[in-house]
Amino acid sequence: MKKWLLTLCMVLALAACKEEKKEETQANADNKPVIKIGAVLPLTGDNSVVGTAVKFGALAAIEDKAKGNLKYHYEAVFEDNQQQPAKTATATNKLIMMDKANMVLSFTTGIGRVVAPLAENAKILHMCSTLEDENATPMGKTSFFQGPTLQTYRQLVFKALQQEKVSKLALLAANVGVACSGTEKLAEALKAKGMETKVECFNPSDLDFRFVIQKYQAQGFNHFYIQFWPPQSNILLRQLSENNVTPNHIFGSGIDVDTDTSLYNGIHCFGGNSGTPEFINRLMEEYHINNVYMAASAYDLISLAIDAFENVEDVNNIDEILAYIKAYATRKCLSGDCKLLNNGFIANKAEWRTYKDGKPVFLGD
Amino acid sequence: MLLHLLLNTLIVGAGYGLMAMAFRLMYSVSPFFNMTLGAVAALGAYASYGLISLCGLPMWFGVIGAIAICALFSYFLEAGIYTPMRNHGASSMVLMVASLGVYTIFESVILLVFGPQYQNLGSIHSAVTVHLGFASIPLVQALTIVAFFVCFGFLNYLLHHTFIGLKIRAVNDSASLANTIGMKNNQIILLVSVLTGIVLGVDGVLIGYDTGMTPTMGFNLLFKGMIGAIIGGLANLRGAFFGALFLALAENIGVLIFASEWRDLIAFVIFITFLSLRPQGIFQKKGN
Amino acid sequence: MEYLINLAILFGIYSMLALSLNMLIGMGGLVSLAQAAFYGIGAYATAIGMTSLGFGFFTTIILGIIINAVIAFVVGKILARFQGDYYAIVSAGLSIIVFSILQNWKSVTHGPLGIFGIGKPEIGSYAFYSNTAFLGLVAVFTVALYVLYQWINKSSFGRVLKALREDEKLTQSMGYKTKHYKSVIFVLSAALSGIAGAFFASYIAFIDPSSFQLKEGIFLFTIIIVGGLSSALGSIVGALILISLPEVLRFIGLPYETAAQLQQMIYGAMLLLMMIFKPQGLFGKYRM
Known part of the structure; x- marks a missing residue:
C-alpha cells in the first residue's frame, strides 16, 4: 500500500513541477x-x-x-x-x-x-x-x-470538387457537435448540384475506419470528404492512405492541425479560423x-x-x-x-x- | 467485398482476441471482472511509446521492454491488491469495483504524464505492406494476426500439454480442491497474471503501432475483449478465440448494412442477447 | 454567495440521484451502473417536452416518470436474469446502449447537437427564474425523496427487499415473490432518477448526450460507495463530498491539467480505498 502511495506522490510531484508554460499575462506594471x-x-x-x-x-x-x-x-x-x-x-x-x-x-x-x-x-x-x-x-x-458561414464554406468545397471533377463523394464525419449534421446538409446541397453522395457518421471513440473505407470503395466511391478533429482525423488519413486513396481525392475539414504537416501533402483542406501561416x-x-x-x-x-x-x-x-x-x-x-x-x-x-x-x-x- | 470483410474481421478480431484470451486466462483462476486488464494493455502502448519515441531506444528493445513492464505491472497489481483482498474475503463484486478504482487512477496518471494527445508509434510514410493479392495491409496488421494465432497456440499448448497448465486448469476447475491437495493457488494466480501481462503487452504494442493510442483506449478494448470472451464461452480458451472473431464479424456486418454510428450498440446488444439466451457461450464447457 | 447557490442546486440534483440509486443498490442489493441512462431519459423527456411539445415543467416530470417506468420495467426484467457482478456488467452495457440511442436517434434527440432553450418551472403565473427560487424547488424535492427513502426503508416492503438482498432463496422460500420486489424497486429508482434529470435539464437549459454516459453512472456509484450503501444520510454525504471535490481543487490553484487528473485520481482512489478498508461506505449498512 505504502509503495503505491509513494509512487503516486512522486508522479504528482513530477507533474506539478512540469515546466511552466508561458501562459500568464504580463504583470500590471502601471497599476x-x-x-x-x-x-x-x-x-x-x-x-x-x-x-x-x-x-x-x-x-x-x-x-x-x-x-x-x-x-x-x-x-x-x-x-x-x-x-x-x-x-x-x-x-x-x-x-x-x-x-x-x-x-x-x-x-x-x-x-x-x-x-x-x-x-x-x-x-x-x-x-x-x-x-x-x-x-x-x-x-x-x-x-x-x-x-x-456554411454557405461560404459550401461554395468553396463545391469549387474544389468541380476542379477535381468529382461525381461521387463519400462523406465521413464525427458524431460531435454539428460535424455530422453539417456534413449531412453539405451532402444534400451537393446532391442538389448533381453529385452522388453518401454520408456516414462515427462516434468519437471509434478508431477504426478501414472497413468503412473499403465498403465505399467497393461501391465505386473514390473521393472522400472527412470532417473530424484529431485524433480521429490523423487515424483516418493514415487508413485512407493504407487503402490507396490518393491525397488529391481527399477533402477534409478541420483536419490540418498537426505539427507534422507532411500528413497533408496534396490533400484539400478547408476551414477557416486558423489564421495566416x-x-x-x-x-x-x-x-x-x-x-x-x-x-x-x-x-x-x-x-x-x-x-x-x-x-x-x-x-x-x-x-x-x-x-x-x-x-x-x-x-x-x-x-x-x-x-x-x-x-x-x-x-x-x-x-x-x-x-x-x-x-x-x-x-x- | 466479402474478402475484405473476412480480412478486416481477422485483423480487428485479432486485436480483440488477444485481450479476450488474456481476459479468459485471468478469469479462469481469478474469477472477477478485472478492469485493470485494459490498463495493462494501454500501458503496453504507452510504455513502448515512452521507451522508443521519448527515450530513443531502438525499436525491438523498446517493444520487449514494454512487454516486460506490462508483465511486471500485472504482477504487482495482483500481488499488491487483488490477492491480499481476496485473502481477506473480498467478493468478486468488491474486487471488480476496486479494479475500477485502479483503472481510473491509471488513466489519470497516463493523462498527466503523456497528455491527452493521440500518439502513434508507426510513421505514415514508412509503412511496410504485406501484399495479399486482393489487398495489401500494413505489416503491423499482419503481425497482429500472427500474434493472435501464436498466442492461441502457445497458451493452448501451455494449458493442455504442460504441468503448469495442468495446475492452472485445476485452480480453474476448483480452487478450493486445488488448495486442499496442496497446490499453492496464490503462486499459480501470480504466474497467470504475468502471462496475462505479456499477452496484453503484445496487444498494446501492436495497437500502438496500428491505430495508435489515447489515454482512454484501455476501457473500450477491455469491453470488446470481454464481450468476445463471454460470447465465446468463458469455459475454455477456444471460446475467447472464436468469440472475438465472431464479435468482429458481427460489428463489420453491422457496419456494412447499417452505419458505423451503431457499432457499439450492436456489440452490446449481441453481448446481452448471448448472455440472456446462451450464457455458456458458443462453446460449452467440455473440460478444457 | 450566488456561486454557492449554484453549487447547491447541483448538490441537490446529485443527492436525488444518489438516493434513488441507493434504493436500488443499498436496499435491493442490485448493483446497477445504468443509472445515468434513466437520468438522461428524464432529462430528455423534459427537454423535448418543454421545447417541442410545449408542456410545462411539472407535466414533463410526469412524462419522464412514465417513460422511465416503461423502459425500466423492460430493462429490469432483462437484468433480473443475472446476479452479482454479471448484473453490474450487463447494466454497464445497457447504459452504453441507451447512450448510443440518445446520440444517434437524431430525429428525436438531435444527437450531439443537443437541445437548447429549455425553460424554467412555472406554477401558475410564477416562474422559477431566480436561482434561489430554483434551489428552493430542488430542496423541496430532495427532502421529499429523502423522506420517501426512509419511509420505504422502514416499511414492510423495505424489510422484504433487504431480506432478499441478503439471501434471495431464503426469502423466496418464505413465500415472497422476490422477482416482483426487484422489479418494483428498479422501476421506482429509475423514475426518481428521471426527476433529477428534469431538474438538470431545466437548470442548465441545454443538454446533450455527453452528460449521460457510462462514466456518469460510475460517478453516481462512487458517490454511494463513499457515502454508504443503504443509508440515506450516506447518499447525501457522498454527494456533498464528490460535488465539492472539484471546487476545492479549483481553489487550491493547481494547473488545470493537474487539477482535472488529480480529481479523477481521487475518485479512483476513493473506490479502491473504500473497497479495501470500508466496503460498506462511510455511513453504510450493507456490504456487497
Missing part, C-alpha cells in the same frame, strides 16, 4: 484598472487539444493589444469545462460571480448556448468561437459568435503547442472586445459595449474579412488550401 477576460474552454478531456489552441489565440490577442497604449490592464482567467454543459454552467458562474469577469469567451455553439443566458442575466459580454450554421437561433442579447507559426513557437485550430477567431473576438472596452465611456455599461461592437465588428481581421450579420454572427472567410512539402499553399477562399 492600471484591471479588466478580466474570462474563458470557459475544454482544457482537459477529449477536446482539450482544440480548447488549448483557443486559449492561446486569446492570450496572443491580449499580448498584441498590450503593446499599444491602453487604458486598462487585461487579465485572462481560464476555466476548464471538459466540453460538458454542467461543468460549463459552474465554470461560467464562477467567472462571473467570483472573478467578476467583464466578458466570457466560449467555444462551440453547444457550450455557447449554456453561457449565453448566464452572460445575459449578468449583463456582460459573451463571445463564442465556432464553425456554425449562421441561421442558428440567436443565443442571447449580449452574445456574439464568429466563424465562417505566420500566425500559426507564431503560436506554435511561442506557446509550444502543435494545434492552432480556431485560435484565429478567438484572437479576433478578444481583439474586438478589447477595442470595445478601450473605446467606451463605462466598461460596465453593456449597452455601450454592444453598440460599439455592432458598429465595428465588420472589419479586416485575422480570420479574413469579418462581417457582422444581423443575428450577432460575425462571419469570416472560409479557406481552401493544400500542402506541398509540408508548407500550406492557399488555393482559394
Whole structure:
C-alpha cells in the first residue's frame, strides 16, 4: 500500500513541477484598472487539444493589444469545462460571480448556448468561437459568435470538387457537435448540384475506419470528404492512405492541425479560423503547442472586445459595449474579412488550401 | 467485398482476441471482472511509446521492454491488491469495483504524464505492406494476426500439454480442491497474471503501432475483449478465440448494412442477447 | 454567495440521484451502473417536452416518470436474469446502449447537437427564474425523496427487499415473490432518477448526450460507495463530498491539467480505498 502511495506522490510531484508554460499575462506594471477576460474552454478531456489552441489565440490577442497604449490592464482567467454543459454552467458562474469577469469567451455553439443566458442575466459580454450554421437561433442579447458561414464554406468545397471533377463523394464525419449534421446538409446541397453522395457518421471513440473505407470503395466511391478533429482525423488519413486513396481525392475539414504537416501533402483542406501561416507559426513557437485550430477567431473576438472596452465611456455599461461592437465588428481581421450579420454572427472567410512539402499553399477562399 | 470483410474481421478480431484470451486466462483462476486488464494493455502502448519515441531506444528493445513492464505491472497489481483482498474475503463484486478504482487512477496518471494527445508509434510514410493479392495491409496488421494465432497456440499448448497448465486448469476447475491437495493457488494466480501481462503487452504494442493510442483506449478494448470472451464461452480458451472473431464479424456486418454510428450498440446488444439466451457461450464447457 | 447557490442546486440534483440509486443498490442489493441512462431519459423527456411539445415543467416530470417506468420495467426484467457482478456488467452495457440511442436517434434527440432553450418551472403565473427560487424547488424535492427513502426503508416492503438482498432463496422460500420486489424497486429508482434529470435539464437549459454516459453512472456509484450503501444520510454525504471535490481543487490553484487528473485520481482512489478498508461506505449498512 505504502509503495503505491509513494509512487503516486512522486508522479504528482513530477507533474506539478512540469515546466511552466508561458501562459500568464504580463504583470500590471502601471497599476492600471484591471479588466478580466474570462474563458470557459475544454482544457482537459477529449477536446482539450482544440480548447488549448483557443486559449492561446486569446492570450496572443491580449499580448498584441498590450503593446499599444491602453487604458486598462487585461487579465485572462481560464476555466476548464471538459466540453460538458454542467461543468460549463459552474465554470461560467464562477467567472462571473467570483472573478467578476467583464466578458466570457466560449467555444462551440453547444457550450455557447449554456453561457449565453448566464452572460445575459449578468449583463456582460459573451463571445463564442465556432464553425456554425449562421441561421442558428440567436443565443442571447449580449452574445456574439464568429466563424465562417456554411454557405461560404459550401461554395468553396463545391469549387474544389468541380476542379477535381468529382461525381461521387463519400462523406465521413464525427458524431460531435454539428460535424455530422453539417456534413449531412453539405451532402444534400451537393446532391442538389448533381453529385452522388453518401454520408456516414462515427462516434468519437471509434478508431477504426478501414472497413468503412473499403465498403465505399467497393461501391465505386473514390473521393472522400472527412470532417473530424484529431485524433480521429490523423487515424483516418493514415487508413485512407493504407487503402490507396490518393491525397488529391481527399477533402477534409478541420483536419490540418498537426505539427507534422507532411500528413497533408496534396490533400484539400478547408476551414477557416486558423489564421495566416505566420500566425500559426507564431503560436506554435511561442506557446509550444502543435494545434492552432480556431485560435484565429478567438484572437479576433478578444481583439474586438478589447477595442470595445478601450473605446467606451463605462466598461460596465453593456449597452455601450454592444453598440460599439455592432458598429465595428465588420472589419479586416485575422480570420479574413469579418462581417457582422444581423443575428450577432460575425462571419469570416472560409479557406481552401493544400500542402506541398509540408508548407500550406492557399488555393482559394 | 466479402474478402475484405473476412480480412478486416481477422485483423480487428485479432486485436480483440488477444485481450479476450488474456481476459479468459485471468478469469479462469481469478474469477472477477478485472478492469485493470485494459490498463495493462494501454500501458503496453504507452510504455513502448515512452521507451522508443521519448527515450530513443531502438525499436525491438523498446517493444520487449514494454512487454516486460506490462508483465511486471500485472504482477504487482495482483500481488499488491487483488490477492491480499481476496485473502481477506473480498467478493468478486468488491474486487471488480476496486479494479475500477485502479483503472481510473491509471488513466489519470497516463493523462498527466503523456497528455491527452493521440500518439502513434508507426510513421505514415514508412509503412511496410504485406501484399495479399486482393489487398495489401500494413505489416503491423499482419503481425497482429500472427500474434493472435501464436498466442492461441502457445497458451493452448501451455494449458493442455504442460504441468503448469495442468495446475492452472485445476485452480480453474476448483480452487478450493486445488488448495486442499496442496497446490499453492496464490503462486499459480501470480504466474497467470504475468502471462496475462505479456499477452496484453503484445496487444498494446501492436495497437500502438496500428491505430495508435489515447489515454482512454484501455476501457473500450477491455469491453470488446470481454464481450468476445463471454460470447465465446468463458469455459475454455477456444471460446475467447472464436468469440472475438465472431464479435468482429458481427460489428463489420453491422457496419456494412447499417452505419458505423451503431457499432457499439450492436456489440452490446449481441453481448446481452448471448448472455440472456446462451450464457455458456458458443462453446460449452467440455473440460478444457 | 450566488456561486454557492449554484453549487447547491447541483448538490441537490446529485443527492436525488444518489438516493434513488441507493434504493436500488443499498436496499435491493442490485448493483446497477445504468443509472445515468434513466437520468438522461428524464432529462430528455423534459427537454423535448418543454421545447417541442410545449408542456410545462411539472407535466414533463410526469412524462419522464412514465417513460422511465416503461423502459425500466423492460430493462429490469432483462437484468433480473443475472446476479452479482454479471448484473453490474450487463447494466454497464445497457447504459452504453441507451447512450448510443440518445446520440444517434437524431430525429428525436438531435444527437450531439443537443437541445437548447429549455425553460424554467412555472406554477401558475410564477416562474422559477431566480436561482434561489430554483434551489428552493430542488430542496423541496430532495427532502421529499429523502423522506420517501426512509419511509420505504422502514416499511414492510423495505424489510422484504433487504431480506432478499441478503439471501434471495431464503426469502423466496418464505413465500415472497422476490422477482416482483426487484422489479418494483428498479422501476421506482429509475423514475426518481428521471426527476433529477428534469431538474438538470431545466437548470442548465441545454443538454446533450455527453452528460449521460457510462462514466456518469460510475460517478453516481462512487458517490454511494463513499457515502454508504443503504443509508440515506450516506447518499447525501457522498454527494456533498464528490460535488465539492472539484471546487476545492479549483481553489487550491493547481494547473488545470493537474487539477482535472488529480480529481479523477481521487475518485479512483476513493473506490479502491473504500473497497479495501470500508466496503460498506462511510455511513453504510450493507456490504456487497
